Amino acid sequence: MAAQPPTRPVLLRTALAAAVALSAGVLAASPARAATGAITGLAGKCLDVAGAASADGTPVQLYDCNGTAAQQWTVGGDGTLRALGKCLDVTGNSTADGAKAQLWTCTGGANQKWTVTAAHDIVNPQADKCLDVTGNTSANGTPTQIWTCTGGANQKWNAPAAQTGEQCWATHYGPQPPGALTASGEVFDNNADTAATSLSRQPQLPFGTRVQVTNVANGRSLVVRINDRGTFVQTPQEPKCLDLTDGAFSRLGGSLNPDAGHIVVTQTVLG
Structure with missing residues (x-):
């Protein structure tokens, strides 16, 4: 066949x-090859695309791990984190504390580049800030943002290995x-x-x-x-x-x- x-x-x-x-x-x-899987963070919950929606601007949040495509992230060799065919993006190309993380069509922009460190931080190099669970709360639906890296548990993530x-x-x-x-x-x-x-x-x-x-x-x-x-x-x-x-x-x-x-x-x- x-x-x-x-x-x-x-x-x-x-x-x-x-x-x-x-x-x-x-x-x-x-160069480095992509890896795909869940990204887990605070309280063992998953980085999740809200409502499994792929529309530009959909919030990226913390949610109970459920194995759906909305929680399958590809850690790309190009520095992107991708789910549902789109990229993890810092809203408005901002570098300010509190700028929200969202899903957006991949553009190659610096606001869509991320470094997964050995210390389990996910850092946006342009802002030199960490992906952060807002308010250090583990409730389902808590939005994510970038924030000055503090080493706190709400900024620690386990991402798929290369x-x-x-x-x-x-x-x-x-x-x-x-x-x-x-x-x-x-x-x-x-x-x-x-x-x-x-x-x-x-x-x-x-x-x-x-x-x-x-x-x-x-x-x-x-x-x-x-x-x-x-x-x-x-x-x-x-x-x-x-x-x-x-x-x-x-x-x-x-x-x-x-x-x-x-x-x-x-x-x-x-x-």
Whole structure:
């Protein structure tokens, strides 16, 4: 299974250029890789996007951890903290104590850059101030802000650690016939968070293995479950490691129309 749709000639040339770059060590020299998960703070509660809304200006608050997408933050190698496809942002590009933290379309601005320190502070370098739970209260819905760093418990956070996974290419299935079965015997679902590994992979990952996949280009990350085998081969010239469903490929930022062919990812086996 895991057949690939034809690749447009212009994208084929792009893929070839990427392969040459990889063999020259360019892709392998990627800087810090993104990591995704909950950010916990005061009273063990989570940094949360209010109402799971992705609209610009949505407050970022403290809330009971619930495992939803509103609490899944990607700590990017570019200094951003992202949830629901947008960035943690200091309102109005302010550097003043009490400036609110919110969700906003990623712009690359200094008010969207953060440093997670070894002391568990999350610092906005432009303001040289810490992400802070307002009023040092742990009530659900308490808004966050930036404030002069004090070392207080309301400024301490546990963020996902950087990943050290293997870097390679992830392709996608493309259209498959209705009722098609994966190598594990499941009915194929082209929108599920599942993937195929190459038959040539050694050692082979057992069916059911969970793998965290992160798009190097944008920091988007998700966990897929291995339920199929593909006939593609992973080589230094074409380091194809995973064949994702179209849905998973798209959620990671891969383009289906026009077909991107592959995205460069890191993969970390979770077990």
